[in-house]
Amino acid sequence: MxxxxxxxxxxxxxxxxxxxxxxxxxxxxxxxxxxxxxxxxxxxxxxxxxxxxxxxxxxxxxxxxxxxxxxxxxxxxxxxxxxxxxxxxxxxxxxxxxxxxxxxxxxxxxxxxxxxxxxxxxxxxxxxxxxxxxxxxxxxxxxxxxxxxxxxxxxxxxxxxxxxxxxxxxxxxxxxxxxxxxxxxxxxxxxxxxxxxxxxxxxxxxxxxxxxxxxxxxxxxxxxxxxxxxxxxxxxxxxxxxxxxxxxxxxxxxxxxxGGGNLAEGRNKLIENAETCAAMTRAGVEALGLKLFAPDAPAAAATAVIAPEGVDSGVVVKELKARFAAIITNGQGEMQGKIFRIAHLGYFDYMDTIALVGALELVAIDTLKLPGVRLGDALTAAQKVFASRRPDEAAQQLAESQSSLAPMEVTAAR
Amino acid sequence: MxxxxxxxxxxxxxxxxxxxxxxxxxxxxxxxxxxxxxxxxxxxxxxxxxxxxxxxxxxxxxxxxxxxxxxxxxxxxxxxxxxxxxxxxxxxxxxxxxxxxxxxxxxxxxxxxxxxxxxxxxxxxxxxxxxxxxxxxxxxxxxxxxxxxxxxxxxxxxxxxxxxxxxxxxxxxxxxxxxxxxxxxxxxxxxxxxxxxxxxxxxxxxxxxxxxxxxxxxxxxxxxxxxxxxxxxxxxxxxxxxxxxxxxxxxxxxxxxxGGGNLAEGRNKLIENAETCAAMTRAGVEALGLKLFAPDAPAAAATAVIAPEGVDSGVVVKELKARFAAIITNGQGEMQGKIFRIAHLGYFDYMDTIALVGALELVAIDTLKLPGVRLGDALTAAQKVFASRRPDEAAQQLAESQSSLAPMEVTAAR
CATH class of the missing domain: 3.40.640.10 (Type I PLP-dependent aspartate aminotransferase-like (Major domain))
Structure with missing residues (x-):
């Protein structure tokens, strides 16, 4: 593949x-x-x-x-x-x-x-x-x-x-x-x-x-x-x-x-973008039964996840690379082998994030053999987060694109 | 976003x-x-x-x-x-x-x-x-x-x-x-x-x-x-x-x-790659209740999907572009407005494909308002297809990567 x-x-x-x-x-x-x-x-x-x-x-x-x-x-x-x-x-x-x-x-x-x-x-x-x-x-x-x-x-x-x-x-x-x-x-x-x-x-x-x-x-x-x-x-x-x-x-x-030509506004959207990617990822991770390493105040820059008991977090890093060429990072220093980290800062979008969640889900099931996890659980959780955060802007574009094309009812965000 | x-x-x-x-x-x-x-x-x-x-x-x-x-x-x-x-x-x-x-x-x-x-x-x-x-x-x-x-x-x-x-x-x-x-x-x-x-x-x-x-x-x-x-x-x-x-x-x-240096073998893997992406996409589409346009002998090059009754297929094309910058194509000639097409030929991978299925699912739910479809349905269907087609090679890599790292049981493909 x-x-x-x-x-x-x-x-x-x-x-x-x-x-x-x-x-x-x-x-x-x-x-x-x-x-x-x-x-x-x-x-x-x-x-x-x-x-x-x-x-x-x-x-x-x-x-x-x-x-x-x-x-x-x-x-x-x-x-x-x-x-x-x-x-x-x-x-x-x-x-x-x-x-x-x-x-x-x-x-x-x-x-x-x-x-x-x-x-x-x-x-x-x-x-x-x-x-x-x-x-x-x-x-x-x-x-x-x-x-x-x-x-x-x-x-x-x-x-x-x-x-x-x-x-x-x-x-x-x-x-x-x-x-x-x-x-x-x-x-x-x-x-x-x-x-x-x-x-x-x-x-x-x-x-x-x-x-x-x-x-x-x-x-x-x-x-x-x-x-x-x-x-x-x-x-x-x-x-x-x-x-x-x-x-x-x-x-x-x-x-x-x-940000429509406004850099401060664009930066705010970039922060919101990272927040959305991070929220999707956290929901996916938790649906796998994995624990966040910093649940009290998780950064939007990256999500750190605790490897399951008895598993070296490097396995997750290696598997994501070997099977999907997706590069995430191990913990640093004394955290090496204990956590893995997935980034959201900068040029990431919905499609990157949902795909990473899908790949992680496959690793969790095939390699980590996490109990009680079914195919689609993490993807569905991440998808629900994205759907719930859909900005009004998308509804607006939706209305515009439909007005010239389709006979369907135009409705705002669900 | x-x-x-x-x-x-x-x-x-x-x-x-x-x-x-x-x-x-x-x-x-x-x-x-x-x-x-x-x-x-x-x-x-x-x-x-x-x-x-x-x-x-x-x-x-x-x-x-x-x-x-x-x-x-x-x-x-x-x-x-x-x-x-x-x-x-x-x-x-x-x-x-x-x-x-x-x-x-x-x-x-x-x-x-x-x-x-x-x-x-x-x-x-x-x-x-x-x-x-x-x-x-x-x-x-x-x-x-x-x-x-x-x-x-x-x-x-x-x-x-x-x-x-x-x-x-x-x-x-x-x-x-x-x-x-x-x-x-x-x-x-x-x-x-x-x-x-x-x-x-x-x-x-x-x-x-x-x-x-x-x-x-x-x-x-x-x-x-x-x-x-x-x-x-x-x-x-x-x-x-x-x-x-x-x-x-x-x-x-x-x-x-x-193909390990062998072009004919590499081409065969490329065909298999397109088949996998196509099978994932077909499963996702069908989970949304949509119908394939060429179900008798669907090509691996692309998947053509019939737009729901009363909906212009251009709506799906426009929505995927507006919300996700994902470019698919409308039908050509007399098929314009009736079908939309998603490609799998060439440089596509699992992450591209699962992400497209996720985006299509959101459009199906938010825009097409397809009845009885829940968030995660198409993603889960596509994920199951990928999981079932996982080549032995992945299991092999799995075994190699685990042997040096983890205390877990090494098993072959599920």
């Missing part, structure tokens, strides 16, 4: 064809007016995508590069910072802060859970200079309450900067960056923005830029003040990743088109 | 990425050793794909061009020919034969049906010079019995050449070209071979080449004797469609790889 390779991984995600074409056509020099126009356009688009009036900077790096920039630019050796950690990417904040000589307080939650905000409040000290957290922890597929932490910082009248890793949160969860007061939001290219890895971006508040005037940690490639100065002129400090930037521009155009 | 455009049309069919890449890289001149090597390789591959020792010729044309070549090269004005016609493409043989001054006898079957072989036998006359038919009639999705007609010609000891339009039959139905004695088989590029339109090819028997020495109909661009002479040297008579030929080579490499 033919098997088309399809990524269902929380980065890299499926590529948008229009972005691929733009990347293939990107033979422009980066010190030209043509590139400056492209770069300025993409930086402006990113502000709308992130949803902030703050400047957004872009760099040739993976998301971790922008995470490092958020530490090296905002701290001095010996600064006290608070890391909220509930998975592999939370731990990365701790490693980065320690690498740059910070005094690190950690509030942690077990894998698959989110933080107790009371613990966060208790851990916040008068000299805490920054709080680092994820919007969604990709390794466990939990969604954290960025708003809860932001409110808590405001209530405490804290000087601490709030730095959010939104690498898988951007485009999958709502963040009111300016309203809540998020100083830095970090993003990556191979996530909801539908292009390959290689670009990181971050929005930076004035308060954070001001902080950079006094911090002492060393930085050169990731010098955000220098980057900002250049960005305002349409330049990058160092050779930019031109093809990826052209692809990003095309992807943001596509997202804007989804 | 994101909607990825997906073709489910019986030509053009979804493009194989490896073929797209080969096409993009095809900046070679056509009068060079490099091109000759490519061309000779592709012609040899096509013989294996068609399954014949006869020469296969290739031309920059749509399939209709090769159909014309099969008339203009094999007939003289006034020649009696027999056309077996049961749809739009059968009618095309009649139009072509008349355009070239032939005396045309026609055995026809109603749309959606195949021929009565007794009628064919009765229509065959001592001076019938050629019989023209389809392997599968794309406009109605019926499969004709090429073998039945070939046997009948042998039994009658007829001089008539057997010319088969295999444009959607190649790669979807078994044809024993040399064993049954098929003189010409016509194919097109935008079908089971997974590349865009623009190439036609045809296998030609020695008997047919001999006939060309005596026939009087005019031909120049489609002069098959000249084309054969050039092809033997690795040349084409006129400027060839270089990029498509490069793409076709890559596609045939892919098909061979599916």
């Amino acid at each position: 033919i098997r088309k390779t399809r990524l269902f991984t929380p980065g890299p995600t499926p590529l948008l064809p229009a972005a691929q074409f733009a990347m293939a056509a990107a033979d422009i020099h980066h010190r030209t007016a043509e590139f400056k126009a492209l770069y300025s356009k993409v930086l402006a688009q990113l502000k709308e995508f992130v949803g902030t009036k703050n400047d957004v900077l872009l760099m040739a790096a993976s998301g971790t590069g922008a995470m490092e920039a958020s530490v090296s630019n905002l701290t001095s050796p010996g600064d006290r910072v608070l890391v909220l950690s509930a998975g592999k990417f939370g731990e990365r904040w701790t490693s980065l802060a320690k690498a740059f000589g910070c005094e690190v307080d950690v509030v942690s939650a077990p894998y698959g859970k989110t933080f107790d905000l009371e613990e966060v409040r208790a851990a916040l000290k008068p000299d805490t200079r920054a709080v680092y957290m994820q919007a969604t922890e990709t390794s466990t597929a939990i969604r954290h309450s960025v708003r809860g932490v932001a409110d808590l910082l405001k209530a405490a009248d804290s000087d601490a900067l709030l730095v959010v890793d939104g690498i898988t949160g951007l485009g999958t969860t709502h963040l009111d960056v300016d309203g809540w007061g998020i100083d830095v939001v970090v993003g990556g290219s191979q996530k909801a923005v539908m292009i390959p890895p290689g670009l990181a971006y971050l929005s930076v508040s004035e308060r954070a830029f001001t902080r950079m005037g006094t911090t002492k940690n060393p930085r050169y490639y990731f010098d955000l003040l220098k980057e900002r100065k250049n960005a305002l002129k349409g330049d990058s400090s160092y050779t930019p990743s031109v093809a990826l930037i052209a692809g990003l521009g095309a992807a943001l155009d596509y997202i804007a088109a989804q | 994101i909607r990825k455009t997906r073709l489910f049309t019986p030509g053009p069919t979804p493009l194989l990425p490896a073929a797209q890449f080969a096409m993009a890289a095809a900046d070679i001149h056509h009068r060079t050793a490099e091109f000759k090597a490519l061309y000779s390789k592709v012609l040899a591959q096509l013989k294996e794909f068609v399954g014949t020792k006869n020469d296969v010729l290739l031309m920059a044309a749509s399939g209709t061009g090769a159909m014309e070549a099969s008339v203009s090269n094999l007939t003289s004005p006034g020649d009696r020919v027999l056309v077996l016609s049961a749809g739009k493409f059968g009618e095309r043989w009649t139009s072509l034969a008349k355009a070239f001054g032939c005396e045309v006898d026609v055995v026809s079957a109603p749309y959606g049906k195949t021929f009565d072989l007794e009628e064919v036998r009765a229509a065959l006359k001592p001076d019938t010079r050629a019989v023209y038919m389809q392997a599968t009639e794309t406009s109605t999705a019926i499969r004709h019995s090429v073998r039945g007609v070939a046997d009948l010609l042998k039994a009658a000891d007829s001089d008539a050449l057997l010319v088969v339009d295999g444009i959607t039959g190649l790669g979807t139905t078994h044809l024993d070209v040399d064993g049954w004695g098929i003189d010409v088989v016509v194919g097109g590029s935008q079908k089971a071979v997974m590349i865009p339109p623009g190439l036609a090819y045809l296998s030609v028997s020695e008997r047919a080449f001999t006939r060309m020495g005596t026939t009087k109909n005019p031909r120049y661009y489609f002069d098959l004797l000249k084309e054969r002479k050039n092809a033997l040297k690795g040349d084409s008579s006129y400027t060839p469609s270089v990029a498509l030929i490069a793409g076709l080579g890559a596609a045939l490499d892919y098909i061979a790889a599916q």
Whole structure:
């Protein structure tokens, strides 16, 4: 049987064809007016995508590069910072802060859970200079309450900067960056923005830029003040990743088109899209009798599923690849072998999702031999979720298409 | 909701990425050793794909061009020919034969049906010079019995050449070209071979080449004797469609790889693949209470479905496009508005097919309001078909992947 390779991984995600074409056509020099126009356009688009009036900077790096920039630019050796950690990417904040000589307080939650905000409040000290957290922890597929932490910082009248890793949160969860007061939001290219890895971006508040005037940690490639100065002129400090930037521009155009030309609206639709794919997947998984790993606050970016007792989750990953060329991911670190993860962020649609649920159902029955599961159970559960979430828009299109064609009764959504 | 455009049309069919890449890289001149090597390789591959020792010729044309070549090269004005016609493409043989001054006898079957072989036998006359038919009639999705007609010609000891339009039959139905004695088989590029339109090819028997020495109909661009002479040297008579030929080579490499390096085996797997997708789709359609248009001998190339009483089939086409960006086709000619068609030939897999069934189910429920249909019915029916057809190979892979990973019992196919 033919098997088309399809990524269902929380980065890299499926590529948008229009972005691929733009990347293939990107033979422009980066010190030209043509590139400056492209770069300025993409930086402006990113502000709308992130949803902030703050400047957004872009760099040739993976998301971790922008995470490092958020530490090296905002701290001095010996600064006290608070890391909220509930998975592999939370731990990365701790490693980065320690690498740059910070005094690190950690509030942690077990894998698959989110933080107790009371613990966060208790851990916040008068000299805490920054709080680092994820919007969604990709390794466990939990969604954290960025708003809860932001409110808590405001209530405490804290000087601490709030730095959010939104690498898988951007485009999958709502963040009111300016309203809540998020100083830095970090993003990556191979996530909801539908292009390959290689670009990181971050929005930076004035308060954070001001902080950079006094911090002492060393930085050169990731010098955000220098980057900002250049960005305002349409330049990058160092050779930019031109093809990826052209692809990003095309992807943001596509997202804007989804919102009728409005990028913020398009991003909201993208979040809704991920929510729908995630809800379909969760319903399918639960119909198989499998348990979600982060049921309290499941992220829309990805769904993490606990492997059945005595089964290595790698079996599910391998079977989906061998039988259907569908690529999902195992757990990371200590979660390897215990959970598997299915992504919904970015360029996924109904047909991708229902097909993945069908493939997973076959693996669950044929390989996992889950008791009491019949062919069609997961598919039906996912189908019901999609049918119940059908937007009015579809009913509208339905009415339009029928008016010129068919004698049938035109009715709105069921 | 994101909607990825997906073709489910019986030509053009979804493009194989490896073929797209080969096409993009095809900046070679056509009068060079490099091109000759490519061309000779592709012609040899096509013989294996068609399954014949006869020469296969290739031309920059749509399939209709090769159909014309099969008339203009094999007939003289006034020649009696027999056309077996049961749809739009059968009618095309009649139009072509008349355009070239032939005396045309026609055995026809109603749309959606195949021929009565007794009628064919009765229509065959001592001076019938050629019989023209389809392997599968794309406009109605019926499969004709090429073998039945070939046997009948042998039994009658007829001089008539057997010319088969295999444009959607190649790669979807078994044809024993040399064993049954098929003189010409016509194919097109935008079908089971997974590349865009623009190439036609045809296998030609020695008997047919001999006939060309005596026939009087005019031909120049489609002069098959000249084309054969050039092809033997690795040349084409006129400027060839270089990029498509490069793409076709890559596609045939892919098909061979599916057969473990054996192209004939790969073609057989491709046929099995189409059969599986078709069987899933038929089961889904029937679970919705819809009727197949050609139930007696449904083609694996495509499934034609009768629109419910009082409903224009264009509604289904429009809804699948509007809600899911899934492109299927309406009926052609007098069948327009009465049937819709879903393709399975070429680069389709389980995930494409189950997703299309899911989308069709939603349209059936939301738009067609088919009575007694519940969410999941069609999906479950299609899923059961796939599960029941699971090849042993999958069980084998299962065993291999589990042995190194999991403590579970390893069992063969259910």
